[in-house]
Amino acid sequence: MNTTAKSTTSPDPVLVEVMGSALSSIVEEMGETLVRAAYSSNIKERRDCTAGLFDAEGRMLAQAEQASPVHLGSLIGVVSAVLERFPVEEIRPGDTFISNDPYSGGGSHLPDMVLITPVFVDGLLTAWAANLAHHADFGDRGHAHIFQEGLRIPPVRFARDGRIQEDVFQLILTNCQVPAERRADFRAQLAANRLATSRYTELADRYGRDTMIATAAALLDYTERRTRAAIAEVPDGTYTFRDRFDCPELDDELELRLKVTVAGDELHFDFAGNPGQVRASVNMVWTALYATVYYAVKTLVDPDIPSNAGLHRPIRIDAPLGSIVNCVEPAAVNGRTETCQRVVDLVHGALAPAVPERVTAAANGANTGVHFSGQDSRTGKYFVYLETIGGGSGARATKDGLDGVQVHVTNTSNLPVESLESEYPLVVEAYELVEDSGGAGRHRGGMGIRRTVRVEECDVQFWLDTSRQTSRPWGLFGGRPGSSARVELSDGARPVVHGHTVLQPGDRVSIVTAGAGGYGDPAERSPQQVRRDIREQVISPERAREHYGAAAEDA
Secondary structure, X not given: OOOOOOOOOOOOHHHHHHHHHHHHHHHHHHHHHHHHHOOOHHHHOOOOEEEEEEEOOOOEEEEOOOOOHHHHHHOOOHHHHHHHHOOHHHOOOOOEEEEOOOOOOOOOOOOEEEEEEEEEEOOEEEXXXXXXXXXXXXXXXXXXXXXXXXXXXXXXXXXXXXXXXHHHHHHHHHOOOOHHHHHHHHHHHHHHHHHHHHHHHHHHHXXXXXXXXXXXXXXXHHHHHHHHHHHHOOOOEEEEEEEEEOOOOOOOOEEEEEEEEEEOOEEEEEOOOOOEOOOOOOOOOHHHHHHHHHHHHHHHHOOOOOOOHXXXXXXXXXXXXXXXXXXOOOOOOOOHHHHHHHHHHHHHHHHOOOOOOOXXXXXXXXXEEEEEEEEEOOOOEEXXXXXXXXXXXXXXXXXXXXXXXXXOOOOOOOOOHHHHHHHOOEEEEEEEXXXXXXXXOOEOOXXXXXXXXXXXXXXXXXXXXXXXXOOOOOOEOOOOOOOOOEEEEOOOOOOOEOOEEEEOOOOEEEEEOOOOOOEOOHHHOOHHHHHHHHHOOOOOHHHHHHHHHHHHOOO
16 A cells, blocks of 8 residues: 655645644644543543644654643654554554553553544545543552553554444453543544544545645655754754752652754754663653653744654654663653653753753743542542642743743643532642742742642542652752742641552642742842732742842832
């Protein structure tokens, strides 16, 4: 079967732009369909999902903008993983494949389940529609190695002739803790892919298969040219940076490091010298590393560059096999986003001297994930509540950092208190920004969040993924560091050990996320801004006098 036919003439640039917008519209509609059709709160409320389109060879044509950039790490390897197991001749219209395994399926961690559907035009495989949903199910798990973290699924056929293969479906559901949610969410994923297939074939009917292929190739070339032009504006040189990394699963801090070389219109990221993979969940497979670096490059060179494979071409990434940033089986990877967030900080820290007006100070440096799971006596069923809580965003050259937001490679919403309390045996007693958590500077860092949850059931398992508990998010060019993260427990509650504890009725746990670093000398902040910060309880009068001196005296 021919999957690489190209038009012999260059496509009209206007048509390329139109086609790029059309493909972007398809993936956005895919994502919205998935959110609207989903059952679980993690997808319908928190939007922990993404959608993408790929050409027949697996090159990304578009990814939904509403998604988390790290989700690209569970998509960029999936087409090649499917094609390695299934000859093209055996793939038919109506097929859908499922995969989540980081080592054999192109994934980056097991909760991110990918459904991928081939798109046929004129009887020929022309594209792939793929979507990912984070199935918040495997709550009570260990993280010593991948086998503890959930069900590993290599690429297998999930649907044939448009119908779910019930034997495969039952195998998956039997391994889930909340199977009713999983059943509904998988069907929502199927619906999203069906919509994308329909939209793509409608375009092909209008423009023709050859034109679709040619314009897609031209779109990637256009993105590559824009990326190279933007990189060429960065001063040539070699830039390095190091940062401290901690997580609840590790007894000791690690040191992460990066060397970036800018040479003309190309970038080289060298992760040599990083620690080896660890017996904890924070290891990254190569797909997660690449997705993170691509995101960081886009933020610094041109945020408006289309999200497709053309962006990737001028970027070379080297990372030692078996390291924490490029692990090998059987390393655990469930908490890989904690390390991904710190990789973005490494990139920004390294390139700060080269593009000081484009970088931010360190953000909260984590993807603070909390998991509560147990038996709900109201329903007699098992529940799993997952939340990733935002924190401070780093200050910028011209603006303060944002307060209490998801940063960098994460982009999920919070779970509204009303939804949380109606679905789970939990009560939110406080949800607030943390005074004095943002680093001082000419522009201050963003504030962290405190979320206090009271447990209403017996033997509720609590797991915490976070970072920056033993270090502080750094500031830039004289800016001060933000505050560290921490966990506070009510009296009598069992302590959190290596990120885990068991809570009883009435126990309270407060998750306090890190703030972010400031940018520029605090002495350059205007007295009006300092007084406003005190009035709005962003900073206490005592801390204001410490960092801003005379500017705080009249507050």
